[in-house]
Amino acid sequence: MNILVLGSGAREHSICWAVKRSKKCKSLYCIPGNAGISEIAICKKIDLEKKNNLNKFCKDKNIDLVIIGPEKYLENGLSDYLRSNDINVFGPSKKASRLESSKSFAKRFLKKNYINTAKYKEFKSYAIAMKYVSSAKYPIVIKADGLASGKGVIICNKKKQAEETLDLIFKQKKFGSAGNKIIIEEYLNGFEVSYFAFFDKNGYAKLGYALDHKRAYDNDIGPNTGGMGAFCPSKLLTRKIEKEIEEKILIPTFKGLKKEKFIYRGILFFGLMITDSGPFVIEYNVRFGDPECQVLLRNLQTDFLKIIELNLKDKLRNLRIRNDKKSVICVVLASKGYPGNFKKDKVLNNLSKAKCIKDVEIFHAGTLLRNNKIVSSGGRVLSITAKADSISLARKLAYKVLSIIAWKEGFYRKDIGQKNL
Ligand SMILES: Nc1ncnc2c1ncn2[C@@H]1O[C@H](COP(=O)(O)OP(=O)(O)O)[C@@H](O)[C@H]1O
Ligand SMILES: [Mg+2]
Incomplete structure (x- = not known):
């Protein structure tokens, strides 16, 4: 092909x-x-x-x-x-992609199909939203309805912060038309999991899950980013929880897609919060996650193109995807300053040496070739993915490679995968 x-x-x-x-x-x-x-x-x-x-x-x-x-x-x-x-x-089709591109659309879909999700309300009016936040129980989560490159969600601990957020969205138009409508939802406590399955007209095939690290700095502090690292598997995700995810989320989602007559041929990414009362859907994404994809594909045993061929023929139902039983970790090397302002065109040396380390793949993000040299061209620059028999061994490998690359213009989190140890 x-x-x-x-x-x-x-x-x-x-x-x-x-x-x-x-x-x-x-x-x-x-x-x-x-x-x-x-x-x-x-x-x-x-x-x-x-x-x-x-x-x-x-x-x-x-x-x-x-x-x-x-x-x-x-x-x-x-x-x-x-x-x-x-x-x-x-x-997926544009229509089905609304599961990601409109948060209110996704919420209605979840509600209609009796899938656990945080309680929420939709607002188009600044005044009505201001009235609502004046008597809400905090914390609350305010979300721009449309795509906002992962920046449109603000967790508010106090009324003042909520009011400022509403001002930013409705008055200052921080997210442009993506913020013409917002949702305000209750705050869920738990740990987050990114779960992935391929979906077609007749069924789905489970790929697996990974745990992401969204904040810029160690111990989950600093601003939200596109993702600074991921790993799988995790001891936190028991068989019991996986079974619940399938029964309470995957199956009703499949039935819902069918009812809507969506053309869905692709991967569906479930952003989940695992709470004391089971898994809740925070959001749907209609594509692979980054950096979760890097982790999951490294463990994939089944031929990737075979999965896609079956997916496009609506024959996923009979497929059981096989994964290596290894641990994989991905650590993102980013330009200093990301997710804020950062410099570009900084040379990355030592990549050919780093590439020789066994069981590690270096996936590029913001890089380009200039005069035969690899230089940075974005916020997230490299994804170092290491595979080993345990998360702690995979961690050692990934960080060894980062010490070889020794890029002075960048930074990375030192605690990826640590919450699993
Ligand atoms: N109801 C909620 N309770 C607690 N945390 C939440 C809630 N909704 C979102 N979050 C946090 O905000 C992050 C971003 O929210 P999400 O809906 O995934 O938006 P996006 O990925 O489009 O920015 C989530 O990964 C999660 O950490
Ligand atoms: Mg998200």
């Missing part, structure tokens, strides 16, 4: 890596890709806003399958467009 992957993060690098390992892969392209991806795929720069350019590229290169990484392309309806041009796409 000739495969095209869309995106430029470490998530897409790990997707390319998994595709490349499949015997079914003949040639691999990536738009736009990065310095790491260009070592295993042919990277092209094509403006994806101009959909017909992409269609032409797919026809020229005889692309058999397009794998869409980031949610923005799904929200833009790229999967529908490609499907209508007879191109196979891994990724």
Whole structure:
């Protein structure tokens, strides 16, 4: 098969890596890709806003399958467009993507299908929301309805903070039109798990889970980021909880998708809070998570392209995905200053030496080639993923590689995977 992957993060690098390992892969392209991806795929720069350019590229290169990484392309309806041009796409329709692109849409879906989620209210009016927060029980969680690159959720411990947040969203338009509507929900206590399963018209196949680290600094302090690291498995997630996730969340979600007649062919990511009263859905994402994807794909035994082929034929139901019983950890190396302002174009030395360490894969995110040197071009720069017999061994490996890379322009968390020890 000739495969095209869309995106430029470490998530897409790990997707390319998994595709490349499949015997079914003949040639691999990536738009736009990065310095790491260009070592295993042919990277092209094509403006994806101009959909017909992409269609032409797919026809020229005889692309058999397009794998869409980031949610923005799904929200833009790229999967529908490609499907209508007879191109196979891994990724849900625009309509189904609303499960991620509108929080109120997702909440209504959850409620309709009796799936546990935090109690909530929707608001379009600043005045009515202000009245509500004046007598709410704190903490509360305020969320912009639309996509806000992981920045649209604010946990408010006090009334003053809630009022300031409402001002920011409704008056200062901090999130633009994504904040025209908001939801306010109750705060859930527990630990978070990212759970993944492939879904199609007739069923689903479970991939697995990973635990993410969203805050910038050790011990979960500092601002929220796209994700500073992930690991799996975790002792926290018992068989009993996994069974509950399947019965109370996966099955009713599948039935709900069917009822809505959504075209869902792709991965569905459940952002869960495991509370004392069981698992609750915080949100749906209609694509792989980053850095969870890097962790999960490293443990995947079943041929990735075989899964996608079955997914596109609506035959997932009979598939049991097999994973290695190993521990994997991913530590993100980011530019100093991320998620705020950071410098670009800083040279990364020592990568070829670091790459030689066994059982470690270095997936690139914000990197590019300049004068034969790899330089940084984004906030998150590398995903160091190590695989071993235990989380503590995997941790040692990942941090050893980071000490070899020794990038003075960057930082990383030292405590990834520690909550599992
Ligand atoms: N009801 C809630 N209770 C506690 N924490 C929450 C709640 N909703 C969201 N959060 C926290 O905020 C983070 C971001 O919320 P989420 O709905 O996943 O938005 P997004 O990923 O789109 O920014 C979650 O990962 C979680 O840590
Ligand atoms: Mg989230």
